[in-house]
Amino acid sequence: MIELPFLLITGLMLCAFFTVGYASQRLRFPSVLAYILIGAAVSFWFAKNPLLHLASEVGIVLMFFVLGLEFPLARMVAISKKIWPSGLLDVLFNFCGTFAIAWSFGCDPMTAFMVGSVAYATSSSMSAKMLDEQKRLAHPETEFILALLIFEDLVAPILVSVMAGADVGEGFTPITLLVLLLKLVGLTAGAMAFGLYGFRRAASFVERHIDDDFMPLFSVGIALGYAGLAVFLGLSEILGAFLAGMMLSETGRSRELEHLSLPVRDLCLPFFFFGFGMSIRFEEGISDLGLMLMLILWAVMGKLVSVYVGGILFGLRPKHACRAACSMVHRGEFSAVIASLAPPSWRVFGGIYILATAGIGILLFGKAPSIANWFDGQRKRLNTPKRSERSSKSMIRGGNVSKE
Amino acid sequence: MKVKTADLPGIGKRYSLDLAEGDHLVIILHQNGYREIYHFTDPDADEPDWTVKMTDEEARQIGAILMGADYQPVSDDRMEMLLKSIRIEWLQVKPDSELANRRIIDSQIRTRTGATIIAIQRGDQMIGSPDAQETILPGDVLMVVGSRMQTKGLDQMCHSCILHMPERGSPPSPSSVGSS
Numbered sequence: 001m002i003e004l005p006f007l008l009i010t011g012l013m014l015c016a017f018f019t020v021g022y023a024s025q026r027l028r029f030p031s032v033l034a035y036i037l038i039g040a041a042v043s044f045w046f047a048k049n050p051l052l053h054l055a056s057e058v059g060i061v062l063m064f065f066v067l068g069l070e071f072p073l074a075r076m077v078a079i080s081k082k083i084w085p086s087g088l089l090d091v092l093f094n095f096c097g098t099f100a101i102a103w104s105f106g107c108d109p110m111t112a113f114m115v116g117s118v119a120y121a122t123s124s125s126m127s128a129k130m131l132d133e134q135k136r137l138a139h140p141e142t143e144f145i146l147a148l149l150i151f152e153d154l155v156a157p158i159l160v161s162v163m164a165g166a167d168v169g170e171g172f173t174p175i176t177l178l179v180l181l182l183k184l185v186g187l188t189a190g191a192m193a194f195g196l197y198g199f200r201r202a203a204s205f206v207e208r209h210i211d212d213d214f215m216p217l218f219s220v221g222i223a224l225g226y227a228g229l230a231v232f233l234g235l236s237e238i239l240g241a242f243l244a245g246m247m248l249s250e251t252g253r254s255r256e257l258e259h260l261s262l263p264v265r266d267l268c269l270p271f272f273f274f275g276f277g278m279s280i281r282f283e284e285g286i287s288d289l290g291l292m293l294m295l296i297l298w299a300v301m302g303k304l305v306s307v308y309v310g311g312i313l314f315g316l317r318p319k320h321a322c323r324a325a326c327s328m329v330h331r332g333e334f335s336a337v338i339a340s341l342a343p344p345s346w347r348v349f350g351g352i353y354i355l356a357t358a359g360i361g362i363l364l365f366g367k368a369p370s371i372a373n374w375f376d377g378q379r380k381r382l383n384t385p386k387r388s389e390r391s392s393k394s395m396i397r398g399g400n401v402s403k404e
Numbered sequence: 405m406k407v408k409t410a411d412l413p414g415i416g417k418r419y420s421l422d423l424a425e426g427d428h429l430v431i432i433l434h435q436n437g438y439r440e441i442y443h444f445t446d447p448d449a450d451e452p453d454w455t456v457k458m459t460d461e462e463a464r465q466i467g468a469i470l471m472g473a474d475y476q477p478v479s480d481d482r483m484e485m486l487l488k489s490i491r492i493e494w495l496q497v498k499p500d501s502e503l504a505n506r507r508i509i510d511s512q513i514r515t516r517t518g519a520t521i522i523a524i525q526r527g528d529q530m531i532g533s534p535d536a537q538e539t540i541l542p543g544d545v546l547m548v549v550g551s552r553m554q555t556k557g558l559d560q561m562c563h564s565c566i567l568h569m570p571e572r573g574s575p576p577s578p579s580s581v582g583s584s
Contacts, residue, residue: 070414072537074509079413128414135455137418138430138442146413203539252507252537255435369450 010051017270028133030126032332033358035270039277040351056275058224059268060337061241062261065223067124067153068245069254069261073192076154076246079147086144086310087151093306094299095120095159101298105291111346117159118339118350119299121152123332123358130365131327141324144314148307148328156334157239158184163341164236183233188243191226195247206251216260222248223261238337276336279344280351292349299357300364303329319376326368330361422447439463492522492547493555495562499542503561509536517557519550 020038024031071079080087099116107115127149131137165180199206209215223244230240248257304325311321331354339350364371410418412432419431428447432440437460442452458466497503503511514520524531524538525545531538540546546562548555 075413124414132415135442135452137412137415137432137440138420138444138452142412142418143410146415150413204541252535252539373450 006051009049013271013274014267017274021270030123030129030330030332030358030362031270032123032125032273032336033355035273036277036280036336036351036354039274040280041277043278043281052271052275052278055268056272057237059265059270059272061223061227061237062220062265063269063333064157064238064241065219065227065245066258066261066265068242069249069258071150071246072249072252072254073195073246076150079150080154083144083147083151083314085313086148086307087155089310089313090148090152090303090306091120091155093302095155097302098295098298101294102291105288105294107291114163114338114342114346115295115349117156117163118335118342118353119295119302119331120159121156121331121334122149122303122328122361123330123334124149124153126330126332126358126362127327130362134366136327136369139320139323141311141316141320141327144311144316145324145327147314148310152334153242156338157236157242160338160341161230161236161239163338165234180235183235184239187230187233187235187240191243191247195250199247200250200252203251203253206253206257210253210256215257216264219248219257219260220264272340273333273336276340276347277351279340279347281344281348292352295353296356296360299331299353300329300360318379319372322375323368323372326364326371328361329357329364331357489551490549491552491555492549493559494525495546495548495555495559497540497542497544497546497562501542501562503540504542505539507537507539508534511540511561513558513561517550517561518554519548519558521546521548523547 016038017035020034021031024034095116097116098119099112102112102115103109127145131142131145136142161184162180165176165183206215206218223241226244226247227237227240230243231237248254251257307328308321308325311324312318314321316324335350335354335357339347339354342350405421405423408420410420412418414435416432416434419433421429421431423429426445428444430442430444430452432442434440439458439460441456443454444452503513508521522533523546524534524540525547526541526543546558548558550558
């Protein structure tokens, strides 16, 4: 094979990503899936190169950094307060539920943990884009969907950290778990201390220099640095990056800092999804088709039920909760991030799982309004006899019949 | 008219309002500056009847036109009444003020005085509708709205004097600043 110059390869890849990104926007197809598919398609004749590894690592770190930037501590607490019952329900169904299924199919606990983490989170980027494109931002359940996605954004880095931590040692013993927990707490406390006592004071510095050419170095440097520190401690870079974003958000200039890091992220992130796609070797096949089908079925059912009940807990009307439930089935970037940490034999599994749930999820998302209407109609039809009974009783008692 | 607001984390902010004629409007401010207006005849409908999208700049211009910056249909005596109940003041923050070097949210300005800061003039820089996380620095000139009592309360917190009340909303000249 002819050795092509490094620049030529990079340039060609970036141009290819541009084409794919543009085309997927026109076709209203999630670009994340497009990159994964292309990666999987060309994996036969494309050698791994160091650029791919480097760029995808930076892309992931910045993706979580930008997420973290949106959540100063006060805001995070405010959102969590409203959403935690629904959020925990989501964890219970989609992480614990999947964990139990995988375990009962004979996976060891570590693998089951990985499968549960892959299955857990809905894709935030796809949800936000589709809500916007389909003009559903005005709906009352939008707030709930976005808040739940944020809860997932908070849980996902922790899951990844536990996986990364356990990966280094041999499984879990009480002591390794304790050490891991201490490191987690230490890293988080460090970020809070830096944020509240360091960066909040540095607000005026950031403000004065925000337009200067050295500021991208500042934000990307801190993102990569703190992520690297997390890796050094044996935790996950994802958690480090998220915490780095959180602490910089205390400067109160998140928006501007985000704009500085976005171009780098957008350059690097396609490499990650492409690389993930490449690591899926379809010829290896899936070891356990029954488990796969069971998990995909649960991916749909678990989300539908947990989001519906969560929506009701949040105070949504049944129709709106149903619409929310149908809008959160697709998995995407988080699952890819977690599956990329899995052993190779499980990557095919992860890839197929993501493509399948994303496909079903997108279909359900499009149909959500009509499904919700149908559901509401059925519900009302079932409830009418009971309600008329009840209201006639209350009329006899002389109570006021409230009109719904 | 009641305006309901909601945070859309990761997307921006949403304002929903019902108009006197029965229309339901939803305005969405995207984080990237775009504004969208959704119009509903039936607030429960699955899809809006129509939507408009505008850039930050367009939205500001349209907003100014709607506010009547150019043409003011409200009669003069009605305007005067508005001015009596609501006033816009320019207040300078003195170094010994309790507001100096603290964030707006920490000083709890709106809770304590009822007045709202709508802009901050800092040197040549003008910060429009500042975030609650914004830190107020000594020497800043705050543009505030509120009733007479409310702005007076904030004035005491600033340790300054009310500079002047401009008819056309122009900031005070530096020479007039601080002359008690």
